[in-house]
Amino acid sequence: MNEWKFTQEHAKALAALIQSLRPDWDLPGINDALYRAKDRGDAIEVCVGALRGSVPSNRTPAVIPLDGNHWRDLVATHVSKRPAAADKATHCERCGIVHTPLSPCSPPAERAHGRGAQAAREALAAALEKGAAP
Numbered sequence: 001m002n003e004w005k006f007t008q009e010h011a012k013a014l015a016a017l018i019q020s021l022r023p024d025w026d027l028p029g030i031n032d033a034l035y036r037a038k039d040r041g042d043a044i045e046v047c048v049g050a051l052r053g054s055v056p057s058n059r060t061p062a063v064i065p066l067d068g069n070h071w072r073d074l075v076a077t078h079v080s081k082r083p084a085a086a087d088k089a090t091h092c093e094r095c096g097i098v099h100t101p102l103s104p105c106s107p108p109a110e111r112a113h114g115r116g117a118q119a120a121r122e123a124l125a126a127a128l129e130k131g132a133a134p
Helices: 008-021 027-037 043-052 069-077 115-130
Strands: none
Touching (some): 027 043, 043 069
């Protein structure tokens, strides 16, 4: 857990981000909440938990270090840093490229290669021709 310890530099950057997202929260309150939450996990977990605790339904940053769904959901979705044996890369029978479960096969013939962007351009052009505002 402490290999990526939440540091003062992380807290300063995160406090600025949270304050930009929640201008109704004061910076000293955010800093205090982050200080109290610093030991809830590694740097990434603290950042994610603090951001998830910054939802509009929470009135003050004081909820950030408190137990709640913004921390409990992290435990449920936490991905182990050590891949299991089944997660190792294998050669694909379809394309011959090495894949992991997070990078499934995508043969060149099936890739979009900008077709989505082209479809958006065509839709915009058609709307402009009809006189509709985008």
